[in-house]
Amino acid sequence: MIGVKNLPTFAVKRILTPFCYPEEFRGFGISTRALVKLIREHGVMNAILTDDPELGEAAMQQVQAYRINGAVAAVSCKNARAIPAEDAIRTVVLWDFGAKRNIVRELVKRGCSVVCVPAGTTAQEILARKPDGIMLSNGPGDPAENTGILVELARLMPANLPTFGICLGISCSRSRWGAGR
Structure with a gap:
């Protein structure tokens, strides 16, 4: 998992909160720079956004098998x-x-x-x-x-x-x- 540990709370409350909460958006605290670097180095890959830190084997297999054609x-x-x-x-x-x-x-x-x-x-x-x-x-x-x-x-x-x-x-x-x- 690629996460952001020290995100300044004041920035979130001042910039994101007024926009996200009324729209019912939730953040995952992911570093988009680290994600882009990962994709650049390893190529396109399947992923899942979840709040469950322990995905079951069936869910992992489903993510790995997913293909977009055309x-x-x-x-x-x-x-x-x-x-x-x-x-x-x-x-x-x-x-x-x-x-x-x-x-x-x-x-x-x-x-x-x-x-x-x-x-x-x-x-x-x-x-x-x-x-x-x-x-x-x-x-x-x-x-x-x-x-x-x-x-x-x-x-x-x-x-x-x-x-x-x-x-x-x-x-x-x-x-x-x-x-x-």
Whole structure:
């Protein structure tokens, strides 16, 4: 368990209490920094939030066996769409693995027309759009669960296009070229 031991009471009462208690939220005292470090070092894993310090074996097996299938497909756009930028200087394909809207806004703000394509798009379909660059978006899950994306990333490599990513996108890129998580 990753816990916070010395959380200043005054901070909790002044900041969290007025918000949490009327909404019936309860805190667990977890260090999100330690959690992120754990995930970064060990990869995606199943977990459970509970106030029971002694989970039974059946509950532990249920947590370990839990699988999410098709997470990226569930959050990716279903059809390609173009988002033009006024006075565009570049066109970027945003390969959507669960992209946040702000990614599109920031690319457009920087003079890029954006073509958002679904996660199942092939390298050939991406290259047919003649992009100046490819943005691999954020999204849920583990690169190892997205083998189709990894295969298509390898097919994009010979095009030698600037390719950049966020979260899952960069993890897929690193995984594809053998750099680990």
